[in-house]
Amino acid sequence: MTAPQPDPALHPDPVMRPDTAPQPDHALDSPPGLHPGAAPQVPALSIRGLAKRFGGKIAVDGISLDVPAGSFYGIVGPNGAGKTTTLSMATGLLRPDFGTAAVHGVDVWQRPLEAKRLMGILPDGVRLFDRLTGEQLITYAGLLRGMDRETVATRVADLLAAMDLQEDAGTLVVDYSAGMTKKIALASALIHAPRLLVLDEPFEAVDPVSAANIRSILDSYVASGGTVIVSSHVMDLVQRMCDHVAVVANGRLLAAGTVDQVRAGASLEDRFVQLVGGRSHTEGLEWLRTF
Numbered sequence: 651m652t653a654p655q656p657d658p659a660l661h662p663d664p665v666m667r668p669d670t671a672p673q674p675d676h677a678l679d680s681p682p683g684l685h686p687g688a689a690p691q692v693p694a695l696s697i698r699g700l701a702k703r704f705g706g707k708i709a710v711d712g713i714s715l716d717v718p719a720g721s722f723y724g725i726v727g728p729n730g731a732g733k734t735t736t737l738s739m740a741t742g743l744l745r746p747d748f749g750t751a752a753v754h755g756v757d758v759w760q761r762p763l764e765a766k767r768l769m770g771i772l773p774d775g776v777r778l779f780d781r782l783t784g785e786q787l788i789t790y791a792g793l794l795r796g797m798d799r800e801t802v803a804t805r806v807a808d809l810l811a812a813m814d815l816q817e818d819a820g821t822l823v824v825d826y827s828a829g830m831t832k833k834i835a836l837a838s839a840l841i842h843a844p845r846l847l848v849l850d851e852p853f854e855a856v857d858p859v860s861a862a863n864i865r866s867i868l869d870s871y872v873a874s875g876g877t878v879i880v881s882s883h884v885m886d887l888v889q890r891m892c893d894h895v896a897v898v899a900n901g902r903l904l905a906a907g908t909v910d911q912v913r914a915g916a917s918l919e920d921r922f923v924q925l926v927g928g929r930s931h932t933e934g935l936e937w938l939r940t941f
């Protein structure tokens with residue numbers, strides 16, 4: 651199968667076309683720590699030429715993207731596309747081989763403390779301090795952020811209520827279900843009221859009522875000027891929830907823009923399958939139909 655190619659029509663301004671995006675060395679034209687072309691329309695997240703290789707495997711192959719401030723941005727892609735690796739590099743969790751990332755104009759790798767103050771992160775697969783109770787874990791996240799105890803206590807109570815975890819506030823996180831763990835990790839990411847939320851698969855394992863709850867929290871967060879980036883496999887959810895979307899496959903950006911631009915009249919799911927290279931067939935599984 652031929653590798654999927656980026657569709658240039660799907661990268662309208664202000665979202666950068668991958669083929670015209672500045673290359674990593676352009677960042678050197680700016681003063682240290684400042685991202686090029688920042689003011690006056692500073693994107694919430696701006697990444698340029700991010701790349702990462704694990705041994706012989708190129709996980710991310712030069713991704714450039716601007717996430718407008720105040721947007722609800724979905725990142726979609728097949729398994730192993732490079733979403734988690736890209737978001738990890740963009741949020742300071744994994745050092746890129748090449749490229750830069752800036753949050754509201756602050757370079758993540760040159761001014762990490764400042765950049766991290768602006769972000770709330772729900773990483774995928776990162777261990778939590780699960781021998782704390784849910785309440786202790788969110789409290790710890792708030793104190794780590796340098797917040798005073800009184801504010802932390804008020805916000806912890808609000809977040810436990812919003813996540814419907816009040817009854818389990820005193821339970822150790824190690825004894826939480828997968829969905830409860832996701833919710834307590836999300837609460838920990840929200841406690842310092844960041845300007846940008848980066849959420850890797852936030853709805854995975856979360857029940858529908860809790861998911862609706864979380865969506866409404868995120869909607870009002872965006873309505874009040876915050877920016878949310880979510881990675882997800884659930885196209886329907888991204889189409890309904892997000893106003894912008896980027897499609898990633900094989901470590902490359904295939905399309906980015908508003909959801910309507912990217913789906914171009916089709917459903918996002920159909921467009922995704924078309925961009926990524928068609929449905930996988932079931933040849934070779936005849937034995938599965940022989941009983």
Ligand SMILES: Nc1ncnc2c1ncn2[C@@H]1O[C@H](COP(=O)(O)OP(=O)(O)OP(=O)(O)O)[C@@H](O)[C@H]1O
Nearest residue numbers: 704707708709727728729730731732733734735736
């Ligand atoms: N620490 C690592 N060591 C080796 N290979 C890795 C590592 N992390 C990721 N990879 C590889 O890089 C590629 C991209 O992985 P990544 O987790 O970023 O994809 P993803 O789009 O988030 O996938 P999924 O949707 O399945 O979570 C995959 O081929 C994966 O096997």
